[in-house]
Amino acid sequence: MAALLRTDPGAVAAAARRVMDRCDELARVTATDDGIERVYLSEEHARVNRLAAQWMREVGMTTRQDAAGNQVGRLDRVTPSGTPDPDVPALMLGSHLDTVPDAGRYDGIVGVLMGLEVVRMLRAPCPDGTGWRSPLPFALEVVAFSDEEGTRFGKALLGSSAVAGTWDPDWWSLTDDDGVTLHEAFVGFGLDPARVGEAARRPEELAGYLEAHIEQGPELDERGESLAVVSSIASARRFQLVVEGEARHAGGTPYDRRRDALLGASEAALAVERICRAEHHMIGTVGQLETYPGAVNVVPGEAHLSLDLRGELDGDRDRVWGAIERELDTIMGRRGLRWRAREIHSAPAVFCAPLLQDVVREGIVSTLDRGVDGPATIFSRAGHDAMALGAVADVGMLFLRNPDGISHHPDEDVSAADVASGTRALAEAVLQLAAARG
Template identity: 40%
Template sequence: MTDTDWGELAQHWLDRLADCSVPGAGVTRLPFTPEHRRALGVLTELMEEAGLVVRLDAAGTLIGRLGGPESAPALLMGSHQDSVREGGAYDGIMGVVLPVLALMKLRHDEVTLPFAVEVLAFADEEGVRFPSALMGPRALAGTFDMATLDLHDSDGITLRRAMEEFGLNPDSLPDLKRNPTQVLGWVEIHLEQGPVLESAGLNIGIVTGICGIERHMVTLTGKAAHAGTVPMHLRNDALAGAAELTLATETLAHETDGLLATVGALHVRPGVVNAVPGEVSLTLEIRALNDALRECAGAAITHTARDIATRRGLSLDIARTYAQGATTCSSKSIEHLCKAVATGSRSEVRRLVSGATHDTSAMAELCSVGMVFTACRDGISHHPSELVSEKAMTAGIQTLEQYLIQLQ
């Protein structure tokens, strides 16, 4: 098989997996559903063709294992099988297919590894069906909160019930915790979900870390009034205050290297054309690879919000509702992956920071982690038009193969 055939083979399997979707645009495959079950069947077939021993754990993670010498530790690789609603055919699932094909290529090239390798297809990373995510890797790391099992989807079905109806035993989740001494590390390959690699003419990039995230809920309350009878200088316009805060947030992010800040949703009351807005609720999200920088930005925006409220005669309610620390990829993994890119694709090695969260962030609680990005067309993801070229997937398979060879 030629090198170019590997990307074509990856596309074949991804096309089959894309069919494991509810009807409609793009790919919709939520955890513990018939579509999930069908995808497991396709992945099992692929893993077995690659010579892997396949099993399903209590978290719904499909694991394909290539055994090594007795008592040898295992390198873990993989990503998630689930999608957003009407998403693409590559996000997550490509990160399961490419590692399996890398192992298949090693066998084709008659290379034997002195350690075990496991490829994992996690059930739920996106958090679309249930208001939680990353259950599979958190179970392996021993950080899964069992209270999450009581959360329910839009139909009122709890996570526990969905898992039980899928044939799993959620009470055994704590038993999935891995012994770190038996894990060599974790590597995930994922489409970039951004335009950097494509704009640079590169197929592969190496991730140095995943941004930390914090979210705030902000409510500014003024006084609703008739839009035609209250003079401008006597108004307490909550939306004007929210607009000022939004622009101040954007300005801070523009002026601060490494900071991303977004006001993503606003709810305006009373929300009619002829009334001064009396109340606005908005969401604020801040991301950065440096946790101290992110927290400093959160404090600065909070101070700005208070100043705006005072000047405009508004009351303010602001609270941080979520926080997740940044993940740093191990320097050793970065070094080996960069060397693997140079060996496998003979191109410039670009290092990137991931602004999106991935399974890697939870696996970092268990072991050292590394991550590879492939270029994607126009930087589009979570959309039916999401596309990774066969050439980029071939480069990804080569990179993973060379990385595995280096670890011998």
């Protein structure tokens, strides 16, 4: 299909500069002095929502903070007579503004800011000259989701789950490191827990969801390409594991009398790596390990460790977890230890809709020179808000190159040139979707 976007290359470059400058501005909104950290329902969350609302109004959108703390901007479709048409569905663009501890400045943030620039490119004046409207067969919305990472309460995708209508009342009892419950944090932020359901959207309200995001891996960088189509998002399960042994004097206990929980946990972590490396498209990560009582001269009597397990397909993920369970039974039995697991997160694989994959592909092709091969199609091992939105709308994603593939780290990066190409591709994808929907 021929490219539909007609825009000055200078305007695209200016859009990319705004995105990069605003990433820097948001990086200064942080709870720590020596890094970037913004968590759900914090003062930093409130500050970035206010900034996002300001930028949404700047491109002509009406704004609101929804009942879960997500910041939403909307550009209505306006009839030829000049009246808003609130009954048409909205195409939602967006990502998240919260971070992990000691974060980079582009994970999630780039997708929100690129969405705003797409609105700037595609908006049209209202017939009466009083503002801006969507000239497409759907309204345009940009959403800055509020808790994709799950840093504060240990449960990811809270903001987008509320929008998808999948909020679980059991989450109200989740606590942060200070013992504050999610319910208490809602009230402290000025939200009403009883109204969280008002954030939910109905399928008929949405024409789809498109998310631009840096790739949180090295595939695009290794291919020497700037953009890719996302085919699906990883199936995921997370566990907290406890290994129980016996705490005894470090000097007085010979090896054959020891039931060392740390050694059992360490062997378990190595088993996770060994099992997952042998499987295609499986990743297992032990990211936390704590021992008790934690004294230098005491054999560890208990160890707590985390397990993050991801795979392309739900069945493969569950099969590998079964293999890990059997191996841990063997390890702990041999060492005279006990172990147990508590599942704290489960998400099925989400496949991007074929039509949205097609329009994202057309968008990327519009940025390539003639004769260049079409863009890569990549499976996302990282989770995204699109996973939650898949319960209520068709979803599509566009990846941007991340040099060296590092993410969740201050060295995370993206170039202004790739942001420019990605913004143009995303705008073109929106137009291609509009053409396909008539």
